[in-house]
Amino acid sequence: MTAIWSTEDMARRAAREIPAGAIVNLGIGIPTQVADYLPEGHAWLHSENGLLGTGPFPYEGDEDPNLINAGKQTVTVLPGGSTFDSASSFAMIRGGHVDIAILGAMQVSVRGDLANWAVPGGKVMGIGGAMDLAAGSRHVIAMMQHLTKKQEHKLVATCDYPLTAARVVTLVITDLGVFAPTGEAFRVVELAPGVTRERAAAATGAPLV
């Protein structure tokens, strides 16, 4: 089974979920690519290390080690942007002022539980801002490959990886399509071109509706 949507396709699809004038936090990994598909001035990007109005990567020679995003990449700041300390930044997140967080995921359950910070028995990378973003943002969109490299399910009835937050994910975007946790199942919002419902169902560890 090969991926039907590339990560670029997934990022382009995720960008369509962002209404004009939204405040958005993009997690490390695939979610970071979503920025490439947002029209200029469409939304405001929040970086939890203390930046709102994050702009594109700087031109060569303009990079500043003290102007970075949460992935520690050098970035720029747009007109209308602002900087602030970490407590203020997470006050924004926890207080529900970030409209959408788009986060990488390892597992998502039918209840909307999100697991994205630790593999059982694996090396612990840490939590970072993931739990705050998952618990505090108004909407959480998860992005991931539909199956693990070992072809294990990642859209599941119940997560067996350590949770990041419970009942928070409103939408999952994978290489096979777009799915919404309903509580007992995943509702098919959209399938990538050429993906049949049967194929998506076989790749999903919970009922598809």
Add this chain to the structure above:
Amino acid sequence: MTAIWSTEDMARRAAREIPAGAIVNLGIGIPTQVADYLPEGHAWLHSENGLLGTGPFPYEGDEDPNLINAGKQTVTVLPGGSTFDSASSFAMIRGGHVDIAILGAMQVSVRGDLANWAVPGGKVMGIGGAMDLAAGSRHVIAMMQHLTKKQEHKLVATCDYPLTAARVVTLVITDLGVFAPTGEAFRVVELAPGVTRERAAAATGAPLV
């Protein structure tokens, strides 16, 4: 019985309790006068409405309605001063960063309980910043006349006025002298010139030691 120390004398005496380099908040009324007896640059005055480094009243014509102290008087700001919002200002107070609060008082008990915001049955003026200052400052100095106009005790065994905070006052400065609550009594730190121990004891509603 007439006052031996004037309010100016009391303010001068209170100023001596302030070490160089202290952060001090002066309450409304007599405590405000303490500023007149502090050498220039000796201490930093905090106004809970959001100002550190409060300076003297402005010269005529320089007054700014948006540069005021907590008593809503027009003031100035000294070099090295800073402004901040109310939550940040009370974070400083509650967090123990204000070294000394000098507050007007109605009653002080031997335990160091402070009553300064409401008279039983009287018009309620409100709490303002008094409870935060009393509970949060490292040291609380109370300033008041030793007796009420009706010659009632104000240094008492137990306050019968509504409390501002319990067990916080470290020193009381009155027109008769300086007194420290010990838990069971008031220790005489200093008497105003001409005030006998007997006279101070008669004017105090708890043992003097």
Add this chain to the structure above:
Amino acid sequence: MTGRHGNKVVGSVAEALAPLTDGMTILCGGFGLSGNPEALIRGVIERGVRDLTLVSNNAGNLGKGLAQWLRAGILRKVICSYIGNNDELHTRMASGEVAVEITPQGTLAERMRAAGAGIPAFYTPTGVGTVVEHGKETKEIDGKRYLLERALPGDVALVRAHTSDRFGNLRFWRTARNFNPVMASAAKLSIVECDHLVNNGAIDPDDVHCAGIYVHRIVHVPEHENAFEYRTVRKRP
């Protein structure tokens, strides 16, 4: 879902206040008469809404500022820290026309900071052993007793800023800042009255006092009374 951070600048106070309805909880910036959103305060009376709960440190004084709301009879309840000589409030509190909840000033500020920061409740030493403790949970932590205080969110915040850009990044002048930024963070809808309106980029990112994420409507009001409460001066030498 639509984003709430598109075009925020509106052409009039009336347009800015259009979403207000009866019974709302309104957070209003200002300490005494300093940093008051003067035009928005007048506008709320013209808007004709009633039965409001007002959260404000002082609720006006000298007949000015929010004292106008008291005279207009549009308040059901006031949550404040200080009344002082605000006779409009004393009278209506005594008659029972307006319910008054007096809160320590720092607790008032922190309850709104908590509301804006997603903290539903916090422990504080302020008010322990006083009437403020009544009806509240207490807890001993490391041998000291604390009160549990709840977050205080608002439906609407009325905010006065010195300068706003079009995204709503705000700067305040001196002690006019006071409760304004914390109230902006604590309300579902934050309406800013600014003396100066500038384009995005005119305020350096490091110089923003209150980020536009907390602002939803902006009205530019160049003229203000900026009343003095106590004009204290010294002689020029």
Add this chain to the structure above:
Amino acid sequence: MTGRHGNKVVGSVAEALAPLTDGMTILCGGFGLSGNPEALIRGVIERGVRDLTLVSNNAGNLGKGLAQWLRAGILRKVICSYIGNNDELHTRMASGEVAVEITPQGTLAERMRAAGAGIPAFYTPTGVGTVVEHGKETKEIDGKRYLLERALPGDVALVRAHTSDRFGNLRFWRTARNFNPVMASAAKLSIVECDHLVNNGAIDPDDVHCAGIYVHRIVHVPEHENAFEYRTVRKRP
């Protein structure tokens, strides 16, 4: 009692760090390698103190920053939010040489903000239903469950500022601000390493990011490495 806000400017990193002793809890500013107090970090190793508890978002990376403390073996415990590819920390965590407490980043920041603000504990939604909940009190408030998190104070904070005046009013540059101001507020002794030292009055009162009330010692360090962690660029058009 003596005031702690007299002359704060000291002549050397060694003098600034003289009060440190074994076993202290040190809060160290920085996010990744940005906004790190580089000279103070090196100075702590030269100071020769040991058995420290370090509170820092990342505890270094790429062998730089606080990774030097790990190599020097002066840490007993690390409280951080993210380890990532910090191999110095992974190795010592696995061997048991260093105890590691991983905390959500926002909770880490808020616990220190609480310590500085006199809030002994607060409720938060972050971590509910996860391993972070283990051993913590929970409470249902308005139908939603929250965790009780405790304030996290430090003995010493090491802070990097862009500009400091002589009272310790600080300004930061862009995202180098991060944990620096909140850590300054949370420690008994806050030591600032500034790129630029200016006289009082050079920073406008409205432009102070962190008030000098939170600063106790200042050392002027004009030269810094300011390492890049990931240098990402685009081509000029």
